[in-house]
Amino acid sequence: MAVFIDTETRLVVQGITGRDGSFHTLQMAESGTRVVAGVTPGKGGQVFEIENGGRVPIFNTVDRAVKETGANTSVIYVPPAFAAGAIMEAADAGIAFIVAITEGIPVLEMSKANAFVRDRGSRLLGPNCPGLISPGKAKVGIxxxxxxxxxxxxxxxxxxxxxxxxxxxxxxxxxxxxxxxxxxxxxxxxxxxxxxxxxxxxxxxxxxxxxxxxxxxxxxxxxxxxxxxxxxxxxxxxxxxxxxxxxxxxxxxxxxxxxxxxxxxxxxxxxxxxxxxxxxxxxxxxxxxxxxxxx
Amino acid sequence: MAQSIGVGGERMDIHEYQAKELFRAVGIPVPAGEVATTPDEAARIAQELGGTVVVKAQVHAGGRGKAGGVKLATHADEAREHASNILGMEIKGLTVGKVLVTAAEEIASEAYVGVLVDRRTQSPVFMVSPEGGIDIEEVAATNPDAILRLHVDPRYGLLRHQAYRLADFLYSDPKLAKQATRIVTLLYRAFTANSCSMAEINPLIVTADGEVKAIDAKVSIDDSGLRGLPALETLRDVGAEPASETKAREADLSFVKLDGDVGCCVNGAGLAMATMDLVKYYGGEPANFLDIGGSSNPDKVVAALEIIASDPNVKAILFNIFGGITRCDDVARGIVEATRTTRIDPPIVIRLTGTNETEAMEILNQAGFSAFTSMDEVVERAVQLAAEA
CATH class of the missing domain: 3.40.50.261 (Succinyl-CoA synthetase domains)
Known part of the structure; x- marks a missing residue:
């Protein structure tokens, strides 16, 4: 067993086409994590390629990603100005476990986003954190x-x-x-x-x-x-x-x-x-x- | 104050006169006044204000009054004299470069009003007390019932009944409570509009004419909020911090100058603190805290090394890098580059492990450096070198 993430984890990467997002998506997939979707507004329909021929579909919204792929966990690599919004979007889409890597989110914005996440019954890890790893099972973060x-x-x-x-x-x-x-x-x-x-x-x-x-x-x-x-x-x-x-x-x-x-x-x-x-x-x-x- | 319940966030302190500008902009009543950097300017402002004025030192430190940095003046010449004494004065190690000249008020009573982000409840919390004008922590210790704490749901903001509840705790006179209701509402507006981690009025006074006014103001701004509010960045007083810290901030490095002789360059705040602790454990004293952050490029390493080496106290420099996002070869290139372009006298000892460790070792070996792989070894060696110097 493990906590919070394991082989049942189905991950959506918010900010998958960014510099950090794309780099760490490859690393997470390599560690055995099931990366099922990516989200970048405006890039829906494109595909993110991972090693061994894996193809991760990209969606415009987390909501679509969840409906199409059954994602249950999200990781956020979006810039600080959009990160609190990305956290709330994930919670609204019914993601049960949200991991925010982004550093530098204003404290007052986080205070709102955290209350929002709690009301929807999701769990947030972070922000400004390295994420987590259950060795041999899954890794979400860096x-x-x-x-x-x-x-x-x-x-x-x-x-x-x-x-x-x-x-x-x-x-x-x-x-x-x-x-x-x-x-x-x-x-x-x-x-x-x-x-x-x-x-x-x-x-x-x-x-x-x-x-x-x-x-x-x-x-x-x-x-x-x-x-x-x-x-x-x-x-x-x-x-x-x-x-x-x-x-x-x-x-x-x-x-x-x-x-x-x-x-x-x-x-x-x-x-x-x-x-x-x-x-x-x-x-x-x-x-x-x-x-x-x-x- | 109120820091005992935990102000959060990296923050930028601003001066009283700047805080009062933010308050004035939302409509909080503050006495008329202007900031001066010379005695003549202070005299001119006093002349224009007319009547008795207060000359107040502008420094990021409490206890200005006790240090002689706050003086009453009944006419312009006296204001000039006080300003010439106060400008250049040292208060808690900080040199006064500016004074605020402001109209003096007749004070009938003093209260305290503050709002800050409470990490425990993860929300803004108001603290108010009818016992103002003194250190609120003292009130909290000696007479806790004289303080009302009220948590605000950040999604709804300060609700009208909550504002009234705060005001009613301060004043039994409904005319005063009405003014205070408006002031706390406006204070919350200033707090959120400027991404503050703390905003405080101490004291909030009632004048002889029954007017409620803020005669002192203290504001800290959440550094992370500054990105969206570039106008606020201009409020930063770089003269109020060591030059090395200004340079570090410009290079996007997290740096704090300390008094020891072992310079430390580390990636990650937790590891940086643990490294400083280990320096102490082996009998040395750290010269600084420095976190080069993640995904650091060689340029950042060069800047870090220059900043550390410019401190004349530094007798040895240690690198402790655990590569994750940070690539060890980037750091190695930065070290080699910095030592080639700048003359760095203190000996450098290096520990690198993690991402691209092998490439890093090769780069360092070619340049004549040797590297350790254990944190304890490198720290012990750095302390030893500093002691021998």
Missing amino acids: IPAQITTPGPVGVVSRSGTLTYEAVDQLTRAGIGQTTCIGIGGDPIIGTNFIDCLSAFRDDRDTEAIVMIGEIGGTDEQEAATWAKENLGKPVVGFIAGQTAPPGRRMGHAGAIISGSSGTAEEKIRSFKDNGVAVATRPVEITDLIKESLGI
């Missing part, structure tokens, strides 16, 4: 498939390349993953840590979880408290930004320490108080996971 391998560990993270770092180390140590999820670094995101932990709890194959957080906000603390009460599986945690000065944003829009809230110290304390094993360096994540799996 995580490099070659650093992953199937296995018993669920990975959830607010960051992109730091997630690659951790996953790469796990894979090199021979420890595979059920699903690796990047939830994104923006202040307003669709799927948070608790949503992912809850999905990993319900996934039979996930035996242990890696949770990688950052300074800013209180999501990690809430997730740690939730895990203690509800999870019943071991968690290894890491927090980036221990040396970040207060009041300065560190690239990720969400990574800013404001007032007294959201420091690395506070998050690490909350992890420890709630039974999460804390890695002080990324390299320790693998050792702690080995311990928790008894290997």
